[in-house]
Amino acid sequence: MALYREIVTKAVIGKGKKYFKNNYNLLAEHNANTILGCWVINHKFKGTVVGDKVVIDGNFDINIWYSYDEDKKTGVATKNISYTETVNVKTKTGTSIEGSDIIVRALKQPSCSNVKIKDDVIDFDIEKELGIEVVNDAKVKIAIEDDEDPWDTIDDDIEEVDKKIDDSDILRFQIATEDENYTKINEYHEEDFESMCGYDAFKYLSSYHFVEPAWCYVIRKNYYIENKFSFKKGVYHEDFGLIPYVIYKARKVKSIDFIGYYYIQRNGSIMNNNDYKKTVKKAFDMIEQYKTMRLFAKNINRKNNLDDYFLSYISNSVIVKARELKKDEKKVYINELKKLNVFDGVLVNTRIRRFKKYLMKHNLNLYLKVVRWWKYQL
Numbered sequence: 128m129a130l131y132r133e134i135v136t137k138a139v140i141g142k143g144k145k146y147f148k149n150n151y152n153l154l155a156e157h158n159a160n161t162i163l164g165c166w167v168i169n170h171k172f173k174g175t176v177v178g179d180k181v182v183i184d185g186n187f188d189i190n191i192w193y194s195y196d197e198d199k200k201t202g203v204a205t206k207n208i209s210y211t212e213t214v215n216v217k218t219k220t221g222t223s224i225e226g227s228d229i230i231v232r233a234l235k236q237p238s239c240s241n242v243k244i245k246d247d248v249i250d251f252d253i254e255k256e257l258g259i260e261v262v263n264d265a266k267v268k269i270a271i272e273d274d275e276d277p278w279d280t281i282d283d284d285i286e287e288v289d290k291k292i293d294d295s296d297i298l299r300f301q302i303a304t305e306d307e308n309y310t311k312i313n314e315y316h317e318e319d320f321e322s323m324c325g326y327d328a329f330k331y332l333s334s335y336h337f338v339e340p341a342w343c344y345v346i347r348k349n350y351y352i353e354n355k356f357s358f359k360k361g362v363y364h365e366d367f368g369l370i371p372y373v374i375y376k377a378r379k380v381k382s383i384d385f386i387g388y389y390y391i392q393r394n395g396s397i398m399n400n401n402d403y404k405k406t407v408k409k410a411f412d413m414i415e416q417y418k419t420m421r422l423f424a425k426n427i428n429r430k431n432n433l434d435d436y437f438l439s440y441i442s443n444s445v446i447v448k449a450r451e452l453k454k455d456e457k458k459v460y461i462n463e464l465k466k467l468n469v470f471d472g473v474l475v476n477t478r479i480r481r482f483k484k485y486l487m488k489h490n491l492n493l494y495l496k497v498v499r500w501w502k503y504q505l
Contacts, residue, residue: 130270130271131268131269131270131271132268132269132271133266133267133268133269134266134267134269135264135265135266135267136264136265136267137228137262137263137264137265138262138263138264138265138267139260139261139262140218140219140220140222140224140227140261140262140263140265141216141217141218141219141224141260141261142216142258142259142260142261143214143216143217143258143259144234144256144257144258144259145212145214145256145257145259146235146254146255146256147212147253147254147255147256147257148252148253148254149210149252149253150250150251150252150253151189151206151208151250151251151252151253152245152248152249152250152251153189153191153204153206153248153249154204154247154248154249155191155193155195155202155204155247155249156202156204157193157195157196157200157202158195158247159193159194159195159202159204159244159247159249160193160194160195160196160197160198160244161193161194161198162191162192162193162242162243162244162249163192163193163194163201164191164192165189165190165191165192165239165242165251166189166190166239167187167188167189167190167236167237167238167239167253168187168188168190169186169187169188170185170186170187170233170236170237170255171185171186171187172184172185172186172231172233172257173185173231174229174230174231174259175229176224176225176226176227176229177213178225179215179223179224179225180213180214180215180216181213181214181215181216181224181229181259181261182211182212182213183211183212183213183214183231183257183259184209184210184211185209185210185211185212186207186208186209186210187207187208187237187253188205188206188207188208189205189206189207189208189239189251189253190203190204190205191203191204191205191239191242191249191251193244193249204249208253212257214257214259216259216261218261220265222263224261224263226263227261227262227263228261228262228263229259229260229261229262230259230260230262231257231258231259231260232257232258232259232260233255233256233257233258234256234257234258235254235255235256236255237253237254237255238253238254238255239251239252239253240252240253240254288383288385291381291383291385293322293379293381294379295322295347295377295378295379295380295381296325296346296347296350296377296378296379296380297325297328297344297345297346297347297350297373297374297377297379297380297381298344298345298380298381298382298383299332299343299344299380299381299382299383300343300344300345300382300383300385300386300387300388301383301384301385301386301387302340302342302343302386302387302388302389302390303386303388303389303390304389304390304391304392305389305390305391305392306391306392319382319383319384320381320382321381322379322380322381323379323380323381324377324378324379324380325374325375325376325377325378325379325380326375326437328374328377328380328382329371329374329375329437329440330436332374332382340366340370341358341366341369341370342388342390343388344370344374345387346373350377350378351373354373354376356369356373357369359415359416359419362412362415362416363405363408363409363412363413364409364412364413364416365416367413367416367420367441367444368415368416368417368419368420369419371420371423371437371440371441372420372423375423375437403453406451406452407452407456409448409451410448410449410451410452410456410460411460411463413444413445413448414445414460414463414464414467416445417441417442417444417445417467417469418467420441421438421441421467421472423437424437424438424441438472439472439473441472442469442470442472442473443473445464445469446464446469446470446473448460449461449464
């Protein structure tokens, strides 16, 4: 059971707002014919406590532009106007406001309206709205918890990380996920490896689930620009449509054992959104990205059939996306996969892969239900 302590602090104990409309007049230097405009500047004010009420003293400058001499000439009439407004602000506790500090805000700055010429005098209204806050000592009760906040680990090994950076085109690091309160959910540690060529690195990394997220990598700027890489705009899963190829084509890729990215999972974010329309769009955007990646696969240098391996990876990725869709959308999605011959891109050089491909073609729904319990094998 939590203990409670009482503290005394300054707090807003009452607040309110009030609209004012007042009539004024001024005498111009010349007999005005027509009013051409008006504006208010230099509004200043201050609130004080008088008895049980708040008194606001303020002033401003009014400027009225007018024509005279049968509208042949113009002039500006100016006047400094002072005002005093008295308001009654109730406190939340019903206590007296005596001795309180007063904060006044102009919720609506003074403006001029209903400007008229009456017997050579310019008559006008000024409208304004003021907000008043009453500040005084308040007693607050707070809970005292026995458990203190956890200690964060201070990471002093950034210099060691610097030593591991070489001339690789791509540097991969480890990631961790956290919730909105920065509480760690999980860490994803993969074996670090020394520099290897891109297609070997891709084959190694694709044995895990995290290949395409761009936030797992630092990519050398010159390598990125020279190859004219770019993310497709206006689509979801844009990293799926690029990052695997960026890895595959790299001269050297290196992975280090260092958490370089903390992925904050927020409710309502793109990745955690319950909007089914967005889910459908993400799925069909995946197909568009697949088309792009399939074109990339044709440009990959063949080495031990690694271009087939690359195609198998992207085919599996787009197939399993179907499990996020409902019946009608899933049917359309699967038909699109069939039109593109996506299932033909899956490798079948092992017994389990042949069985997976058979399920994909003949009972995809069953495959999608059981695939999460299988190790991800291409």
